[in-house]
Amino acid sequence: MPAPERLLPYWTIAVPPLALTVHFLLHSSAGPAAAAVLVAALLGAVLSAVHHAEVVARRVGEPFGAVLLALAVTVIELGLIVSIMFGGQPEPTLLRDTIHATVVLVLHGVAGLCIVVGAIRHREQDFSTRGAQAYLTVLLPMVALTLVLPNFTTSLPGPYYTATQLAFVSASCLVLWLAFTFVQTVRHREYFLPLPATTADEAPSPAAVAPARPPGRQSLAALALLLLALAAVVLLAKDVSPYLQSLVTKAGAPAALVGVIVAAIVLMPEGMTAVRAAKKNQLQTSINLALGSGVASIGLTVPAVSLVAWWTHTPVALGVTPGGAVLLGLSFLMAILTYGNGRASLLSGVVHLILLATWLFLIVVP
Structure with missing residues (x-):
């Protein structure tokens, strides 16, 4: 019976309690060795939490599964942002920097890498334009409201x-x-389902199309481990944040780089899954994971952090620089071109990665 091992690998069982142990042993320690162990424990807890959330999501089914997975990722992001934003070295721009980084990473980083990997193995890949456009339809106004409009309101200086x-x-x-x-x-699930295979060789197996529902006992175990992993993420984020800020400061890098690191940690598990899907000629799944992360990040994290900021009377800077706004506009223009024809090629993937590199370069060398 290999199913239990596939659903709950040994490392996903061991990491949550081990990560909590690391927190209790090293949370007051100092030095590069302690920092390295804490960061490794945090990354392991993040990967474990997302894995267990996916298992529980398969058990409860849709629409609750998608909501559960989004909530789990939001808790991870919220723990990282709050621990840094309201920590010993407050970062009032961290929410803006993290959202900005998330948008660019999903539009250019994850999506671009998936398109390139898929194009190398399968030349061109098909996907549903209606699903991709639905993501952009929601993501564009979210970005405009949170990252651009604050610079133009008059009640308070941007x-x-x-x-x-x-x-x-x-x-x-x-x-x-x-x-x-x-x-x-619920309403238009067909927009986000993989397109039918065109050849027998590409036809996915029934298990790939409709994964088996996990047994009840394994799902309960995954739920318990998920809660344990999320608790470890929140606690370890508080331990790691001073090291992260200190590292960026010592490197002479701008504070915005902290937001990039936070976004990269949050997107890492779903990004890895998206790339694996692209290798299997399942670009629609990759797009769902990549763009869905951006939608959930803004739609859930912004209200949660804003509530904490209101409760603690902490100002939150949201508006990006004029140069950042120009790059965001270019990002969405390129995304509309890429996702408008239903086929992704190597050229579009390379362009997305170049835009990602440009954005990262201008952060370090503004």
Whole structure:
């Protein structure tokens, strides 16, 4: 019976309690060795949490499975952001930097890498334009409301919103995410399903199309391990944040790089899964994972962090620089071109990766 081993590999069982142990042993320690162990434990806890969330999501089915997975990823991102943003060295721009990084990484990094990997192995890959356009339809106004509009409001000098404005924008992002989740999981699920294979060799197995529902006992074990892993992520994020900020400062890099690192940690598990799907000629799954991460990140994280900021009376800077706004506009223009014809080629993937490299270069060398 190989199913239990595939659903709950040994490392996913061992990592959550081990990560908690590392926190309790090293949370007050100093030095590069302790920092390295804490970072390794944090990364392991993140990977384990997402794995167990996927197992539980398969058990509960849609639409609750997609909501559960999004909530798990949001807890990870929220733990990282809050621990740094409201820690010993407050970073009022961290929410903006993380959202900005998430958008660029999903539009250019994850999606671009998936397109390149898929094109190398399968030349061109098909996907549903209606599904991809649905993601962009929600993601574009979310980005405009959170990252661009704060620079143009007049009640308070940009890049800040007033408390009332921030509450309205947070509620709008949450409503957009809820509406999108309903469309994705109930009203138009067919928009987001893989396209039928065109040849017998490409035809996926029934198990790949409809994964078996995990047994109840394994699902309960995964749920318990998920909660344990999320607790470890939140605690370890608080331990790691001073080291992360110190490392960026010592390197002479701008504070925005902290947001890039946070976004990369959060997107790492789903990014790895997306690349594996692209290798298997399942680009639609890759797009769902990549763009879905961006939608959930803004739709859930912005309201949660805004609530914490309101409770602690902490200002939150959201508006990006004019140069950042130009690159965001170019990012969405390129995304519309890429996802508008239903076929992805090597050229479009390379262009996305070049835009990612340009954005990263301008962060370090503004």
